[in-house]
Structures are given as structure tokens and as C-alpha cells.
Amino acid sequence: MSTEPTQPTQATQPSAPRSPWRDARDRFGRNRAATVSALLLILITIVCIVGPWLLPHAFDSTDWNAMALAPGLANSHWWGTDESGRDLLVRCLMGGRISLMVGILATLSSVALGTLWGATAGFLGGFADQWMMRVVDVLYAVPYLLIAILLVTVLGRDFYLVVLAITAFSWMDMARLVRGQALSLKRMDYVEAARAIGVSQARIIATHIVPNLLGMVVIYTTVTVPAVILTESVLSFLGLGIQEPMTSWGVLIQEGAQTMEVAPWLLLFPAAMLSTTLYCFNFLGDGLRDALDPKDR
């Protein structure tokens, strides 16, 4: 009898533990639409950040001899110019910077606020639910135009205040959605069990409710991004958002829509950039949701 412990053979070697995140990554990788979208978004972001430094024109240099030029390879205005002779390509990229930043910042803050609010209200139920949701009702009822006018004229026109103004009327949808989910989740057996063993409510919300909401939250986040970007364009249109000469996709599209029949490229290029980006967000969101689905094992 040997006294040396025998080495387990290769055949019985246990494989490396599979983490749920690895599963998620694999699932995501299998979703072609989502991976293409993710890559495309990264590409667009890089181009928007780096592009203006590489292009020959400044985004605010007017040229009154080159007003509303059609796109062409002849001059250096590859995407044409707008009605003040400013190069459209560089303006689309600068606009992309603003739209993406506003979109991401405002979405993240509305999602954070909305999810926490809704999860808490849904989970706590009863009196707390009533009052938290009544606050949401009140905010729905007040015309956002008034709030926007007030916020901007009293606090100023800082970029972050535009983000704040947009967040202020974008978080309620997420709150209601999340609350609805939380209402059904809190009846789950594992939640009852956690409560029975005395886990604090805050911990239950954080460790059980919120992760199971993630799927819906991710989807709705990518529904929120387009809404936020479009809200920003409405604000700018009303004189409450990004100031000249700064621009955003929303502003470019709104200007383009006015001259749709005279200078269609002013609408087509920014609209194409916006829609591509938003489609990417959509597919990315769906892909993330599918990947993170706790039930899809």
C-alpha cells in the first residue's frame, strides 16, 4: 500500500468554476445584433470625440459664400454646409459629443433615481407606496415647460443644469415601471424567506429586488436614452438648452426638418447618425437584458 496520496487523473480534474458573468458575456457574444451595436457605439463615440480635432473646419466658423452647399468631394465640405456656411460634418460630430454626454448623464441619473424610488415604494407598499407614488403623480401633472423655464432662467444655462432639467422629468417613468415589478417580486418565496430570517429591508431591496429588476431596467434605460436626447432638442428649440454656437443632434435635426425640401442633407446626415446610435442602444439593451437574464440558464 503506497503512503503517497495519489494524484487525481486528468479525467477527474474538476473544471474551472463558471461565474454568472462569464455566462452573461458568452450569451452576449452570441447575440450578433448586440455585439455589432456595441462596437458601432464605441466607434461613433470615438469619432465624435476625436473627429473635430482632425477635420479642417471649426464647428462655428461661418462662411457666407458657402451657404447651404450640397455635399460634395470637390470642396472640403464632405457633408455640405448649413445655412450659415458652417461645415455639417464637424457640426454633426460636435453635436454627437453633446447628445451622447447629455444622453448618458441624464439617463444614468434618471435611472438611478427612478429605480431606487420605485423599488422602495413597491417593496415597502402601503402608506409609503401611496405617498411616494402620489409625488410621482404630482410631477406628471405639472407642465414640464414651466419647470424647464424656471430652472433655466433662475439657475442659468450651464450644461449640467440642462442635464438636471431633463432628469427632472424623465425619472418618473422608470419609477412607475420599477414599482410595478417590485410589487410582484416582493411576493416571491425567497423574499419571504429573507424576511423570515430577519434580513433588513434595505438589504432585501439591494440584494434581492434590484438585481431581479435589472432586466426591465436595462431595457427601459435604452428606451430612456432616445427620449432624453429628443427632450434635449425640444429644450434647445424652446431656447432653454444648448446655446449657439454649440449644437446637438436634436438641434441639427430640428433645423434640418425646417429646410427639408430645400436642403435635405441638413436633415439626412444628423438624422442618420442619431437613428444609428439609438438603434445601437436598443439592440445593445435587448442584448444586455438577454445576457443578464437570471432565468436563462
Next chain:
Amino acid sequence: MLAYTLRRLLAIVPTLLVVIASVYVLLFSAPGGPFDSEKAVSAAVLANLQAKYRLDLPLWQQYLHYLSNLLHGDLGASFRYADWSVNDLVADALPISLTIGGTAIALSLVIGVVLGSLAALRQNSWIDVSVMLLGNLGSVFPSFVIAPVLVLIFSLWLRWLPSGGWNDFEPRFMILPIALLTFINVATIGRVMRGSLVEVLHSHFIRTARAKGLSLRLIVVRHALKPALLPVVSVLGPLAISSITAALVTETVFSLPGIGRLVVNGAANRDYTLILGLVVLITLVVVTLNLIVDLLYAVLDPRIRY
């Protein structure tokens, strides 16, 4: 449930009071007043105007006056539309917005659920991708781009429909506005439905049903649909609210005399009574719709109890 409904209905009163008070504060803090116009008004005339509309009283007194009139159902006279009472304006605009917005929501619910289900059942296939591509068109282009394109195609090129206007609920004026709103809402409902149905289809009780050999169609219709609809119903509330009360682009491009135009004109002109009246109306709409949605939750998910 009945007790819950009653409690919610009672909560309308404090909600209204808070909303009206908040709007009062907002209105009077916003720069510019209803009488500021290109034609400068002399101090004497301004004083008369203020007195005529009781704007020279302290804010809390105005608030109380407004509430007491409200109890009599009198929403006051509009500033911007000086010959009309707010009651008249709202009574004329509401049916139009309700019809257009309501029809659009109903249509987008049906179409969105169908599209979302189709995509979910064929998850990750090319059907999924193309259905989502088509369905999401309405959310990647701003409404002020889609609307003129619709007008270009159907009014100018095909000459099938008028490019705008309104005449007493004639269907031909309603088709394009409803189409626009439906197009936009289908995107959200479709995506939420897809995600939700996918999640439900992966849950245990569905797995069990499939293991037992039930047909997919039976499973979806009888077992999966109800829980999957819960998030859809959640987003339906806000979509319905905005389609009815905030369809500004639709009303502007198609020249519809609806609520959205009244809201924006009221805010832009600081028409205090009009805004307050609209806010009261919108609060009632919001509270009612949210209540209906919450009650639907209980119908769709028997675990939810109030």
C-alpha cells in the same frame, strides 16, 4: 381592492391641492407675466389689468380664490384667449385629444404586443432583428421629422389625406395624427413586450408546461401573456398621458385644436388661469390612468395585493 380604490380616489384631493400650489409658485417665479408684450403697456393700464384679474392680491389669497371657484366648477377666464373661459377651451379641446391619443394608444398596444411577442418567440433570429428594426423606427427619429415625412408622402405625393386641419371628427383628419402617435408608441411597447415575454418564457412554470407537452401557442396565450403584460401596462400609463396631454408636435404639424397646444401656448404666454385649469385636468387624467394601471396589475398578477 375596493377599499384601495376608494383610498386612491380620496387621495385626488390632496394631490390636486399640492399640484395647484406648486404650479402657482412656479408661475409666479417664472420671469415674464401675461401682460408683457411687444407693445409696452403703460403703468396705469398694467395696474388696471392686474386689478381686473386679481393679480394685485397676495399669492395665498389668489390661491384661495382659485380653489373656491374650482369648487363651483369655474376655472376662470383665459388671459391669452381673452374672450373664452377656461371651461370652454378645455371642453372643446379635450374630446379631440382623447380621441386621437386614446385611439393611438389602443392601436399601439395591440400592434406593439403582437410585434414584441413575435420577436420574443423567435428570439435572436433574423425575424427578431427585423421586427425590432421596423418597430423601433418610431423611437429613433424625432416626431418632428416623422410627421412632415408622413405629410409629404400621404398628402403631397399621394393626395390621399389632407395635410392638416380639423373638422368635427371627420375621419380623414384623424388618420395621420393617429398614425404618427401609434408609430411612436409602438416602439416602446414592442421593446418592453419582447423583453418581458422573453423573461417569462424562461421561467420555471413555462418550462414545466413545455415539458408537459403543451403547444407553444397555448402556453403563450394562456400562461405567459398575463405576467408578460405587466411591464407593458406599466409603460402604458405614461404613454397614454403624454399622447393625450402632451402631443404638441402632432397638434402643431397637423393643426389640431387639442390640449397640447393649449398647454404650450398657456405656458409661453403665462396664461395663469389656462395653465391652472389644464393642470387640474391633467392631474385628474394622470391619477385616473395610474389608478387603472395599478388595478390592472392586480388583475394580471394575482400575487399583487394592496
Next chain:
Amino acid sequence: MKNLLGAVTLELPVSRGCLKFIMLFFMVNTLGLQQPGAAVVPAGVTLHSTQTIIRNNGSEPESLDPALIESAGAANIVRDLFEPLTANDARGKIVPGVAERWSQSDALTWVFKLRPNAKWSNGDPVVAQDFVFGIRRLLDPKTASKYAHTFGDFFANGKDVANGKKPVSELGIKAIDKTTLEIRTETPITFMPGLLANPNLAPIHSKALETHGKDWTKPGNLVSNGAFVLKQWQVNSKVILEKNPQYWDALQVQLNQVTYLPVEDGNADVKLFETGENDWVYQLPPGSFEKTLQKYPAETRNSPMLGLRYYSFQTQSAFFRDVRVRKALSMVIDRDLLSQRVTADGQTPAYGLFVKGLEGAEVAAYDWAQWPMAKRVADAKLLLQEAGVKPGAKFTFIYNTSDYHKKMAIFAASEWKTKLGLQVELEAMEFKVLLKRRHDGNFEMARNGWIADYNDATTFLALVKCDSDQNNNFNCNREAEALIQQGSQQTDPAKRSALFTKATELVMADYPIIPLLQYSLPRLVKSYVGGYSTENVMDRFRSKDLYIIKH
């Protein structure tokens, strides 16, 4: 035999006497001896069988009460419903309205003879007392009309009545008898007949007002003395007027129905025109003039208006306190480029306070307007140097959100940047906020504009006079003020004009504003709409002067 009314023909069996009457009638028409102010249908023009028109008004009227109207759109409708003492015909000329003729008994007193056959839509005769009632009501502080001073200040005691210092009974207007009206003015007003053509100065049926109270302007309640009555009014949708059979000149009114639309969006307006749902676009959307002219050459209209686009300096602000700085900025703007390329809608450059077509003073331009741009820029640079403003200096320009104003502002900013090296921060804001900031003087430079209320120099002088409610520039030239006062007292139009011209020269030498362009209204009007004229500098078209040609 071709007839002008499109209805009666000679196929009908008519008696000799009747025939004579008909021939006389036609003779009167063709010889132009008709009653003034009628729809002149030229010989050889066949009328369409349906005489209806759809006009876009640009916005929903704020009211149809003549005392409370402010916007051009509301004035258009009220002009069809009510007829004042005088009126503007399609070419903008003053013609008799309810008043058949008028005369001056002295420099300050006018006597108007009303026509005895003028009637209200309910059959009651229009009497002088109706005008007294209407105009007193306009000035009455209780009515709180925003136009009380604009027109009221011209009447004797008008200013005090409008301020509430004197009772309305002391206003300089009196009914001598049913058909004679006497008006006394505060100072000699040579353009009084023109002033009285304003729809704000309409007569009002006092009984109708008493019976219906605040609902008196609703369809069914509104009693009008104009060519049309109010048939239907749907807010934000349409206003429909129908021919008034009781109108004294009803025979000459061709249109049976007029529909006014309140469409604000220029693109939506043009779309309605293109699909045949609109005969008259209010105003073309900015930037579309050239393309529209190409597409619809016969139907594109563009006539100059009595309006001025300008920028106001806050002459008390730190940056613009020095007149040299103001002059420099005004000099370097290339207004030719601005009007031909940037706005490109047929507006003409303005280098002075008054615009072409205005009566009561001479249209003058700055001397440097004729200089080549290079010289202007060189001089401007010197001026800035003297004033101590260095390149790179910054100031803020405020304007209300609108693509049109934005385009002009971008142009101006680029002119000041490239030619003078100044950094301009553009700030767009909501209209009400702009109004407040202009009124409070809380700005450095602001976008501004003015359209004449009546055709006389005084309407523009209000923009630069000391202590005027319309003066957003906070400037005051006492010397010019004295000249303006003198001018107001003058009875001789030539001397008055000279005084006003000199006064304006003095004020404009202070450079309180930068005049830029004379307003014009580019629009589309269907070619089958007869009666449209490009000479109408105040854009006041009565529907009674329009007709529909056969098409």
C-alpha cells in the same frame, strides 16, 4: 353682354326702365364712379361660382373685441367684422368707411358725416353715438386696453382719460347728431383720417354689449357693422365669417364666406396651401423664399411693409456707453449681404429709423451707407481704438428663439468677429423672458423689431423718444425731443416733416439702435384670388376687396 357681378344676364326678360337702370349701373361701375372702397372687379374678369376664401392668419386671435385686439391676425378679422369711420383699401389708401366725408373746422377739430344707410347686422342704423361709445370704451381704464394710449393720446384729453385722471365724458369726441361726429385732437393731427381706419377705433353696439356681457363676441351674439358677420369660431381651429346682408355696400362684396386659420407653423401653412386647403399663406417659413419663388412664381408675393428690424443698444450699459463703440458696430454690418444672402427674402437694407413708404418725415440714411465696406471697417476700427475697446472684448446679444432671428444673429456676430475681432456671446431665450429683460434694461444688445400702427413718422419716433414705453434703448436726446414737440404742434405738413426729420437725424447720430432691414411679408396667395396688391405697405386687406376669379 359681359357683366361684372357674374350673376345678372340680359337673357332675363326685363323692362325698358329696368334695362336703363342696369346699364346705368354698369356705366357707373366701368367709369369708376362707384362708391369708394368696393371690390373693384376689372373688366373682362369672370368670377368663380363659389366665392369663398381660406386665409391663414398666423395665430389664434386673442380676442374679437375691437378694444382688446393686439395682433395683426385679430385685426384682420375685426377689420372684416367692424367698419370704422375710414378704412384702408387693397392698395393701402384711405377711403371712406362709415363716414362719407369729413372736414376740419380748425386745426384741432374734425367733423365726420356718417352715411345714413350704414346699418348693424341686426338692422339697427349705425349712429354717431356708437362711435362715441366704442372709442370711449377703448380709452376707459376699466377696459384695460393695451392700445388705449397708442390711439387715445391723439384725442383731446385722451392721455388723461386713459390714465384715469379724467372721466371718459371729457374725451374729445362728441355726437352732434345721429350722422355727425365731432372729434377734437390734442395737437394738430394731419393724419387723423388714416389713424381712424384702425380696427381698434370701431363703433360698438352698446345694447348688444349690455345684453351678452362678456360673451358678446361669440357667434350669434356679435353684432357687426362691417361687410361680414361672425358665423363660427373654434379656438385653434378656424374662424368663419359670412357676408353681412345689412352692410351698406353689400352689393359690392363678392365673397360669401371667409375662413381664417390660426396656423402658426410656416411649413404647415405652406403644406395646406399646396394641398389646396388654404388660399393665402400668412408668411413663408424662413429660408424658403427663393425655392418657393422658383416653384410658384405667379403666386409668391412679397411687398415691403412699414416695419423695421433693428438691434437695440442698452446705452446705459458699460460696454455700450460710448457712442463711438455703437457707431463702429453699426457701420461694419454688411446689410446688402444680410438681405441678399442671409435672409434672402426680398427685404431691403435700412440705414435709418424710417422706412420707405412711411409718411410724415423723410427717409434718411447714414452718410457712411454709401462708403465701400473697406473704408467703413477701417473707420470703425479707429473708433473702437479711440474708445479703448480692444480686440477680444466680449459682450452678450440676446434674442428670442426663432430660426430667423438666430440666422441674423449668427451673421451679425460673425461680422463683428471677423471685422472687429469682438467676441459675441449669443443668448437665445423665450419671448416673454426677452421682453422682460428688454423692458428692465437687463441686457447689452437685444434683438428688436417694430411694425407701424398707423402710417405716420410718430409711430417710429416712439422707439427713440425720451421716456417712451417703446424705447428699449434707454437713450434720451433733449434737443431732438424739443424738435419733436415743436413738430407735433405744427399744422403745416411740410414744416412738421422737416422738424421730425431733423429731430431723427439728431437722435440717430447718438446711435441708439442698429437699423438693419425693412420688413417684408413673403407669402403665397393663389393666383385666383383677385384684389391682392403689392402696394399695401401695412398689410391690411379687407376681405370685401377680394374676389375669386374663375379657375
